[in-house]
Amino acid sequence: MSILKCPVCGLGLTVENRALRCGGNHCFDIAKEGYVNLLSGSRAGDKTGDNKEMARSRRDFLNKGFYAPIAGAVCSLVEKYSDEGDSVLDICCGEGYYTDFLTKRLNRDFFGFDLSKSMVRLAAKRKCPARFFVANISSVPVRSGSVRAAFHLFAPFRADEFSRIISGDGVIITAVPGARHLYGLKKVLYDSPYLNDEKPPETDGLRLLEEVRVERTLTFGDRDDILSLFRMTPYYYHTPSRGMARLEALESLTAEIDVLLQVYAK
Ligand SMILES: C[S@@+](CC[C@H](N)C(=O)[O-])C[C@H]1O[C@@H](n2cnc3c(N)ncnc32)[C@H](O)[C@@H]1O
Numbered sequence: 001m002s003i004l005k006c007p008v009c010g011l012g013l014t015v016e017n018r019a020l021r022c023g024g025n026h027c028f029d030i031a032k033e034g035y036v037n038l039l040s041g042s043r044a045g046d047k048t049g050d051n052k053e054m055a056r057s058r059r060d061f062l063n064k065g066f067y068a069p070i071a072g073a074v075c076s077l078v079e080k081y082s083d084e085g086d087s088v089l090d091i092c093c094g095e096g097y098y099t100d101f102l103t104k105r106l107n108r109d110f111f112g113f114d115l116s117k118s119m120v121r122l123a124a125k126r127k128c129p130a131r132f133f134v135a136n137i138s139s140v141p142v143r144s145g146s147v148r149a150a151f152h153l154f155a156p157f158r159a160d161e162f163s164r165i166i167s168g169d170g171v172i173i174t175a176v177p178g179a180r181h182l183y184g185l186k187k188v189l190y191d192s193p194y195l196n197d198e199k200p201p202e203t204d205g206l207r208l209l210e211e212v213r214v215e216r217t218l219t220f221g222d223r224d225d226i227l228s229l230f231r232m233t234p235y236y237y238h239t240p241s242r243g244m245a246r247l248e249a250l251e252s253l254t255a256e257i258d259v260l261l262q263v264y265a266k
């Protein structure tokens with residue numbers, strides 16, 4: 001737990017009787033699934049992060065390996081930019097697919113966090129050798145300079161927090177949806193779909209080291225997979241009823257993965 005710090009007073013945390021406790025006597029229970037809620041204050045993680053249905057859809061979809069090319073590329077970058085035993089953080093880890101994938105291939109000290117308790121609970125249930133906690137990206141409860149590599153996929157970006165947590169030789173690996181990412185799905189949902197603008201995040205104070213593009217064309221022949229994919233995208237929140245009807249009538253779908261992975265350092 002060496003990289004974690006108390007979200008209330010900032011002191012280090014140690015394990016004590018199924019809880020994490022700091023020198024200032026703030027105490028955080030280890031849930032039965034093994035994760036720890038490190039959100040300071042009383043805000044329940046499920047109200048602001050993704051809900052249970054989205055969490056399960058994401059898990060079911062990713063477990064089928066459709067996004068394995070993305071996970072493989074992230075894994076290669078983490079391997080390149082860190083060494084055995086280094087601390088690696090999955091920022092906004094969701095239900096833990098990517099953390100799980102990397103723990104099977106690399107010998108690192110893995111941590112994952114997300115604002116949604118439903119997501120973190122599913123991540124902890126994967127039983128991979130990683131520690132999961134509930135936290136907000138605006139105030140990550142890890143010590144400054146303690147993370148050698150962090151990856152951050154399809155979630156909000158916070159350049160100031162990311163620079164604070166990585167070590168002097170550390171990196172942040174982030175994913176920018178490419179122009180054609182899931183265009184085949186958008187064509188079904190919208191009458192006039194747009195290409196993504198491929199806008200990189202606001203990265204003040206960070207410098208770009210490397211970019212890797214991951215492109216594939218996927219065909220989904222199973223309606224459950226199509227619906228799970230839809231539920232894990234932002235389109236889930238704003239699709240017109242005409243688009244929903246077209247989606248529900250589909251027997252199969254062809255859609256592209258197009259993701260630009262970017263590596264940043266301080
Ligand atoms: C689209 S999902 C991506 C999850 C995972 N990285 C993946 O690719 O499977 C976005 C995630 O960001 C989390 N999230 C949103 N706002 C957050 C915040 N302020 N702090 C931490 N996590 C947040 C959501 O709960 C959700 O799990």
Ligand SMILES: [Zn+2]
Pocket residue numbers: 006007008009010011022023024025026
């Ligand atoms: Zn404390």
